[in-house]
Amino acid sequence: MKILIVEDEEGISNFLKQGLEEEDHTVLIATDGLKALEIAKNESPDLILLDWMLPKLSGLEVCKTIRKKDEKTPILFLTAKDTVHETIEGLRSGANDYIKKPFSFDELLERIKIHFRDKDRQNVLNLGKISIKTLSHQVFVDDQEVIFTQREYELLKYLIERKGTVCTRNNIIEDVWNIHFEYDTGVIDVFINAIRKKLNLYKDVELIKTIRGVGYIANEN
Template identity: 80%
Template sequence: MKILIIEDESGISNFLKQGLEEEGYTIHVASDGMIGLEMAKKEMPDLILLDWMLPKLTGLEVCEAIRKEDQKTPILFLTAKDTVQETIEGLKAGANDYIKKPFSFEELLERIKIHFRNEQKPEILKLGSISIKTLSHQVFVEDKEVLLTQREYDLLKYLIERKGTVCSRNSIIEDVWDIHFEYDTGVIDVFINAIRKKLNLNKDVELIKTIRGVGYIANEN
């Protein structure tokens, strides 16, 4: 699961990043409201931790802008504000929850887990004859199970979750490999070829198609 932290206090964001990564989450951090809004659109996080007081755009403005385009991603406000009126403003802007600073990491973690339980994604993902059981991490072609490595599984799942959307090499290397610096994306080709071979994909039906110079797309058309 991917979490975007929009927080201008580096001490808080670094603390949250380290703690949540230790819990197995993929973490992106933005230090102001403008960058946070851009990353919310680009990274497609599964949950957003949003500070109320931010430079460039306030948390309230960021929340309202996100909700104009996205009605699903849970947004949790991190705020020192605690009046009833301010809480109502945050909820009206589209926030799902809020937690008052200072807060315990354990309480925040439990709130995050609750929202992920409430926003569970489909247990079965499909692409043509391919199906993935996400809870058991099993991959099938028709009724035959295919054994993939963890990285192959993560890459296939990533593409199928974004079915019909071109996934750039940079986004794949950042989201699947969790690498956020210049890196040879040619490694992706190796894994794609391995997946195609293991799934015995028919060359006449390009379920996983290469978009030259850009990346890949999972498509049934």
């Protein structure tokens, strides 16, 4: 799984990175609060380990900012701040857990496993015969796995998350491609066609429907 470590002390971040990679996790590192927000937005980590005292933007503000757009990704504070008031403040900011430094790495691993299990149970998206496991980035049709490119997966997930709502081309290009300037949205059609082909969706199956001149909608009706 992809884990973002937000920690400005190089010794701690390197220690965590080595241990987590030995457990077959992919590790991203941010050394300040602003970089953490950038990576969280662009890389969509499966879990975030967050220090409180950070340059440029505190961990508390990072947590609050992420939670405005992302309610599901587990965030675990790793911090020397240990008063009851600070613990409560951290949890109220949107964190899922609060681990005080110094900590046991084995305990941290167990807590990570718990949050991954919880996240996996909560994050299965369904659209008719299609299901997505968002933690493992797997797509299934009638319980048979279908292999997608990362961009195809992100686009399909985006549409299913907004099931029943029309997604405009401009919103898709901004939110999925992260392009915030004038751009040829025709590239979306290419990816939609590839997704439909892989899912064996034909014209009489309108799970992913084109709204001419506007965009697309995922709908089971």
